[in-house]
Amino acid sequence: MVNVRERLAHVQQQVIDRNPGESEFHQAVAEVLGCLGPVLERYPQYSEYKIIERICEPERQVIFRVPWEDDRGEIQINRGFRVQYNSALGPYKGGLRFHPSVYLGIVKFLGFEQVFKNALTGMPIGGGKGGADFDPKGKSDAEVMRFCQSFMTELYRYLGEYIDVPAGDIGVGGREIGFLFGQYKRLSGKYESGVLTGKNPAWGGALVRRESTGYGAVFFVDEMLRARDQSLEGKTCVVSGAGNVAIYTIEKTHQLGGKVVACSDSGGVVYDPEGIDLELVKRLKEVERRRIKDYVDYRRTAVFREEGNIWDIPCQVAIPAATQNELDAADARRLVAHGCLAVGEGANMPTTPAGIRVFEEAGVAFGPGKATNAGGVATSALEMQQNACRDSWTFQYTETRLREIMTGVHQRCWDTAAEFGHPGNYVVGANIAGFVRVAEAMLAFGLV
Ligand code: GLU
Numbered sequence: 001m002v003n004v005r006e007r008l009a010h011v012q013q014q015v016i017d018r019n020p021g022e023s024e025f026h027q028a029v030a031e032v033l034g035c036l037g038p039v040l041e042r043y044p045q046y047s048e049y050k051i052i053e054r055i056c057e058p059e060r061q062v063i064f065r066v067p068w069e070d071d072r073g074e075i076q077i078n079r080g081f082r083v084q085y086n087s088a089l090g091p092y093k094g095g096l097r098f099h100p101s102v103y104l105g106i107v108k109f110l111g112f113e114q115v116f117k118n119a120l121t122g123m124p125i126g127g128g129k130g131g132a133d134f135d136p137k138g139k140s141d142a143e144v145m146r147f148c149q150s151f152m153t154e155l156y157r158y159l160g161e162y163i164d165v166p167a168g169d170i171g172v173g174g175r176e177i178g179f180l181f182g183q184y185k186r187l188s189g190k191y192e193s194g195v196l197t198g199k200n201p202a203w204g205g206a207l208v209r210r211e212s213t214g215y216g217a218v219f220f221v222d223e224m225l226r227a228r229d230q231s232l233e234g235k236t237c238v239v240s241g242a243g244n245v246a247i248y249t250i251e252k253t254h255q256l257g258g259k260v261v262a263c264s265d266s267g268g269v270v271y272d273p274e275g276i277d278l279e280l281v282k283r284l285k286e287v288e289r290r291r292i293k294d295y296v297d298y299r300r301t302a303v304f305r306e307e308g309n310i311w312d313i314p315c316q317v318a319i320p321a322a323t324q325n326e327l328d329a330a331d332a333r334r335l336v337a338h339g340c341l342a343v344g345e346g347a348n349m350p351t352t353p354a355g356i357r358v359f360e361e362a363g364v365a366f367g368p369g370k371a372t373n374a375g376g377v378a379t380s381a382l383e384m385q386q387n388a389c390r391d392s393w394t395f396q397y398t399e400t401r402l403r404e405i406m407t408g409v410h411q412r413c414w415d416t417a418a419e420f421g422h423p424g425n426y427v428v429g430a431n432i433a434g435f436v437r438v439a440e441a442m443l444a445f446g447l448v
Pocket of ligand 1: 093094095096165166167168169197348373374376377378380
C-alpha cells in the first residue's frame, strides 16, 4: 500500500496537472491536503473510496457569456462562472465575486475553501462559488443593473433554494443582490426567497447578514484571545480593506474595546492613530462609493499613504480583510517583530503559505479564513432558515446565534487540533474538522 504522504503528494500533483495555471486553486488545495496525513492514517476508508480525489474535483462548473450594454450604448462582453463544488452537506452555497481578476482558478479556490468553511459551521450547506470578471468600479447604477440582469439570465437555470444559493463577495453587495433577485423572480415567475442570501431585510433578508462576516471574524479573534487569557480590550488593531468585511470588523472591534488604527483599499492605506472614524468610512465607501484616500480630507489626525504597506503599522491584532495573498512572509515577520499576538483572516486566503509558517513558528494565534470568516455564510444559512419558515428574527436574537456559531467553530478547531496532535493550531483544526464532516457524508452516499 502506498503510504499516506505519497498518496497526498500524488493527489496534489494531479490537481496541478489537471488544472494548469490555476495557482490560487493549487494553493488552497495544498493547504488542506497538507493537514490530512493523520486523518488518512486514522480512517483508511477515505483512501479506499478515494474521498480526497473526489473532493478535489468540483461536481459541476459552469462558464458563460455575459453580454450587456454600457451607458454610451457600447456592447460589453464579460465572462461569468459558477462552480458547484460539493453538495454532500446541502445545496451549494457561496458568494459571487465581481472583480476584473476573476477567472476559473479564483472561483475554484474560493469554492474549495467554501466547502470546508461551510462544513465547519455545522450547518446543512454544501459549497460553491461564482462571479464574473466584471469591474463594478466607476460603473453607474444602471450599468450594474444591466450587467446583473444579463448575468442572472444565464445563471438562473442552475439555481434554486434546494440546488444552489449564491450570495455576495467582493464587488457584490446589497445593490447587486437586489438586481439579481429581481431578475431571478421575473425569469422564474416565483418569489423564491431562499434562492439568494444577503438580501435586504425589507424583502426577505436576515438582519445581521450585512454585519456578519466582520462581526463573526471579531468573535473568532476574541475566542482565540480568550483561549490565551487575553481580550480585545485596549488592543491596537489593524484591519486591511474597506469593504463590507473590513467595515463590520472595525465596528465590532470598537464595540469590544479594541482600537483599529488603519484600513485600506486598492489605492492605499489610511493610518489614524486616534482610531478609525467608522461613520466616515461607511459614508465614503457604502454611501458615496469613494476611495479611502478621501478620508484624510475630513480627519486631521489621519495620514494617507499611497501604495503603502498596511502591515508596517504596529499592532497587537491584525485582521486581513481585503483579498487573497495580501500578507506575505515579510509582512508576517514585521507584524511579529512589532509584537502582534493574534491574526484572524477576514478575507479568503489573505495570508501566503510562507506567511502562515512565520506566524506558526512565532506562536502567534492564527485563525485561517475558513474558520474566522465563516460567520458570513453561517448567517446566510440563518437567512435560509428564516426564508424557509417565512419568519424574520430580531437583530439581537440573530447576533446571539452568530456568536454561538462562532464559539462553536472555535471549539471545533481547538478540539480537533488537540486531538490530532497540534494543540492551538487552528489551520490544522479547521481543515481536519471541515474535511471529516464532508467525507463522512460522502462515504454514506456511496460512489456518487
Ligand atoms: N462570500 C462569503 C464567503 O466567502 C459568503 C458566502 C455566502 O454567504 O453564501 O463565505
